[in-house]
Amino acid sequence: DAGVTQSPTHLIKTRGQQVTLRCSPKSGHDTVSWYQQALGQGPQFIFQYYEEEERQRGNFPDRFSGHQFPNYSSELNVNALLLGDSALYLCASRPTSGILDTQYFGPGTRLTVL
Amino acid sequence: DAKTTQPPSMDCAEGRAANLPCNHSTISGNEYVYWYRQIHSQGPQYIIHGLKNNETNEMASLIITEDRKSSTLILPHATLRDTAVYYCIVSGREGGKLIFGQGTELSVKP
Numbered sequence: 001d002a003g004v005t006q007s008p009t010h011l012i013k014t015r016g017q018q019v020t021l022r023c024s025p026k027s028g029h030d031t032v033s034w035y036q037q038a039l040g041q042g043p044q045f046i047f048q049y050y051e052e053e054e055r056q057r058g059n060f061p062d063r064f065s066g067h068q069f070p071n072y073s074s075e076l077n078v079n080a081l082l083l084g085d086s087a088l089y090l091c092a093s094r095p096t097s098g099i100l101d102t103q104y105f106g107p108g109t110r111l112t113v114l
Numbered sequence: 115d116a117k118t119t120q121p122p123s124m125d126c127a128e129g130r131a132a133n134l135p136c137n138h139s140t141i142s143g144n145e146y147v148y149w150y151r152q153i154h155s156q157g158p159q160y161i162i163h164g165l166k167n168n169e170t171n172e173m174a175s176l177i178i179t180e181d182r183k184s185s186t187l188i189l190p191h192a193t194l195r196d197t198a199v200y201y202c203i204v205s206g207r208e209g210g211k212l213i214f215g216q217g218t219e220l221s222v223k224p
Contacts, residue, residue, distance in 0.1 A: 031210065033210060033212075042199075042215055042216055043158065045211045048210045055210065090157050092157075092158075092212075101146065101148055101163070101203070101205040101210070102160050103212060105157030105158045106157050107157050108156075108157050
């Protein structure tokens with residue numbers, strides 16, 4: 001049983017560009033959350049998707065957007081990249097019917113903005 | 115802001131018990147205490163959770179004080195592979211939004 005998978009593992013972009021990160025949840029999970037983790041900090045919640053809709057959102061600007069597909073996989077899009085967007089982006093999934101915050105995390109995508 | 119307070123770092127000798135404290139003095143009656151850990155360059159890993167009773171699983175034990183204002187995660191026989199940042203998180207039943215603090219960096223030494 002595959003866990004949460006993310007692609008790509010590493011990515012280098014320049015300021016002003018746009019990026020799309022992808023996540024496949026653990027089998028049987030229908031809720032996906034995204035987190036940003038800057039170096040030396042704990043992960044920060046970006047948003048959560050369930051039934052293809054954004055359900056909760058953290059304190060992130062509109063440059064951060066997402067999408068969830070019918071197969072529960074998800075994308076995180078970041079527009080107009082800033083140097084400060086350099087971070088590890090983590091995807092987490094959980095079943096809606098389970099213990100609500102037992103989340104399973106993927107290995108992350110390391111984004112570097114130059 | 116995180117609702118929990120943890121020491122920034124701790125050391126533990128290999129084979130000994132590691133006891134990681136967490137203060138959550140503003141916890142509400144319907145909020146759970148969750149523990150996750152993050153080994154370097156990996157995603158966080160769920161360890162254990164509890165409401166008010168002590169809990170134990172194959173990874174660790176969780177001791178919650180009677181007033182629920184603090185808890186302790188116990189790794190009974192720490193190994194080098196337990197070296198990681200440990201996060202204590204308080205979350206309500208609506209779930210989905212984990213608020214991570216700085217965590218405790220545990221170093222297990224031979």
